[in-house]
Amino acid sequence: MTRGTGGRGAGRDLAVRVKSGKGRTLAQKLWLERQLNDPYVARAKREGFRSRAAYKLTEIDDKYRLFAPGGRIVDLGGAPGGWSQVAAKRVGAAEGRGRVVAIDLLEIAPLPGLDVVQMDFLAADAPDRLKALLGGPADVVLSDMAANATGHRKTDHLKIMALAETALMFAREVLKPGGAFLCKVLQGGTEGTLLADLKRDFALVKHVKPAASRADSAELYVLATGYRGGA
Structure with a gap:
């Protein structure tokens, strides 16, 4: 080196x-x-965050105010825990004012104020299990999930959009009326179905790209607020 x-x-x-x-x-x-x-990456190491992704969520919340003290948050695919760290701090979970539940097939090391469920979020009992841990429906569902890259742009795009669509299916099961959904997507031309579903289910839908996202990446986040349904 x-x-x-x-x-x-x-x-x-x-x-x-x-x-x-x-x-x-x-x-x-x-x-x-x-x-x-x-x-x-260097800043995350200095400041004790588990991933650089923590700064993406920090920027988004600074601008759009997703988290309120006492909020109930679900972090889908939460490993290694960078987003969960931000959410737990901002809702006051370590002080008992809010709840954050992270779910992943991978193990997540303990964090103050974080409940971890190591299971597939598509399992039939996952929504009820998470709502029980939260003490009610969620205020926000987060998903920074990404499938393992193949190097083939179109294939990778289809894989991450499939994840986004399943994350939305889960969000419908656990969000309270007025809740919010934040999910990673990729630019690529097949977002139409997802966006149509979001616009039907939420009052406001927009794309956001925080400065912490690499400029050369096709990564975007879709933010949907004002959920019209109810868990």
Whole structure:
């Protein structure tokens, strides 16, 4: 691993360059370089967040005020816990003023104010189990889920949109009237069905792209507020 000067300017931060190693693909090398040079990754380590994604949710909440003290929040696909950390802090879960439940097939290490359910959120008993933990229907359902990338843009887009649609199905089961849904999507031209469903079920639907999302990424978030149904 080496550091490059990145061009002129003695005061400029030095970029980390990863040497190609045995068994490391070019894609893996580029990903590692991007992580090592990402200011949000470094900031997350300094500030104790489990992922750089915490800053995306922080920016969105700063602007749109998703979380209120005492709120009930569900974090779908919550591992490793970056979004749950932000939600728990903002609703006061560690002080007993709100509840945050994270659900994932993967294990999530304990966090103050966080309840973890290690199961498939599509399981038939998942909505009732989460509402029981929350003590009632949710104010907000979050989903930062993304399927493992294949490298084929169209396939990856279809996979993440399928996740978004199943996350919306779950949200309908647990949200209270007036609740909100925030979900990761990708630009790619097949969002029409999802957006039509959201506009039918929610009073306001918009796309948001926080500054913490990488500029070269097709990643977007869809934010829907004012749920018209009721769990």
